[in-house]
Amino acid sequence: MSLLNQLFNRGVLGTRCKTCLNLAISRIKLLQNKRDVQLKQMCKEISQFLQAGQEAIARIRVEHIIREQNIWAAYEILELFCEFVLARVPIIENQRECPSELREAIASIIFAAPRCSDVPDLLHIKNLFTTKYGKEFVSAASELRPDSGVNRTIIEKLSVTAPSGEVKLKVLREIAEEYNIAWDSSKTEAEFRKNHEDLLGGAKQVSAGVTLSHTPSRNGSNNPPSRTKEPSNKSVHDKQEYKQLEAPSLSNNNSALNINEIEQSHKNNDVPAGDAQSETRFQSSDVLEKARAAIASADRASAAARAAAALVQSSFASLKLEGK
Known part of the structure; x- marks a missing residue:
């Protein structure tokens, strides 16, 4: 590749990267404001459920609030990473390898791009980094390989695992305290600490027990x-x-x-x-x-x-x- 083509491609990559980063930052800010309004509305509804004694509905709805809070926190970190990468675009253009100080920010953006469908600009940024650093670098960040450099908080906030009972109880108490509701959390706390039986596992255990009781032993050790x-x-x-x-x-x-x-x-x-x-x-x-x-x-x-x-x-x- 000639020097002219390298300079041309370098300028095009920098311009596209800056445009996508600016759009992603603006979109993230709008989504955060929108989520703030939605979170306040959902917290108000849960406070009404707690006041009316409908704790079962509140225990279910609080999971959605926790999910929205996690996404909001992840967007806040991604916004900071996008601003950081935007300020270092000239360094990205001049170096063929990913700079060590930018590795966490770039890897976190690549990891979050397919998991944040509300911000399609992150996917364009991911494609630009694929062209710049290759598919192996992008695959390592997407698959969370060792030394990929993805931020741990981003991984936790964007995970799809259900929140624990302690986290849900903490959020419910915060909502009750915010809206000045005299709420007795003993019943909900006992419900969260209860070990729910696995019906499928129990059925298997019962059937296994019946089979053992009615199936003759070959060695004859089970029978007197x-x-x-x-x-x-x-x-x-x-x-x-x-x-x-x-x-x-x-x-x-x-x-x-x-x-x-x-x-x-x-x-x-x-x-x-x-x-x-x-x-x-x-x-x-x-x-x-x-x-x-x-x-x-x-x-x-x-x-x-x-x-x-x-x-x-x-x-x-x-x-x-x-x-x-």
């Missing part, structure tokens, strides 16, 4: 050994009863198959798991009763079938004798 042995002994006893109740007839084969299926389902349901043991025992006893009833009915049916077959055979034999 005496309780774990009972279902196994009961299952062996049930199997013996099943085997004793089997009938040798053909009609009982189907019932035997049903018994085997019941035994298999009984094995699957026989899980020694905490509170589920009693439920499993009740289900096993119901299954046994049904199996016994089915076997008894099958025995009666087979006996009736055998009696009918014997009657038919005797009738058939008597008919043969008569025919002869």
Whole structure:
């Protein structure tokens, strides 16, 4: 780049930077005056809520006041930084690197530019500094990298975190004192100090507890050994009863198959798991009763079938004798 182009670009950068800085300073002053009026109106409304005993609404509205106060304080610091940089524009033009004494002011302006939408001139200043010092310098300030030089107060005032209960209580007391309201802050103080339960976390904890209480342990460490042995002994006893109740007839084969299926389902349901043991025992006893009833009915049916077959055979034999 020729010397003429360097001089031309340097003059253009200085002129644009001065114009944007002057516009930003003027706009910040107007916004501060506007915010002063809004803050007074909001403080008056909160004092009316406190006087009427509507503390719940006041606790919510005070967060907006704190947010406006933080932005107002950040704008005040940015105005000072803009005036400081405006006075040092010739130094910025003559040096290729950012001067150490201007690093905090320039980095703070770059950091606040996208977070202060009411002052679009700061974005133009940020673009000028990007052209001057490069994207790496601007990225370091925007992302708050180590040694970026951004003012700590600017970071705190422009953060989006909710204010603490102590800060809200302090602002409410200041408003009550300013408007001469005899306000008892004990109820609000207790509300701010209360630890509100996390419903999502609580639901997860409850569901986890239910799962642990109804899920069997693989190692068997959660259940006492005496309780774990009972279902196994009961299952062996049930199997013996099943085997004793089997009938040798053909009609009982189907019932035997049903018994085997019941035994298999009984094995699957026989899980020694905490509170589920009693439920499993009740289900096993119901299954046994049904199996016994089915076997008894099958025995009666087979006996009736055998009696009918014997009657038919005797009738058939008597008919043969008569025919002869």
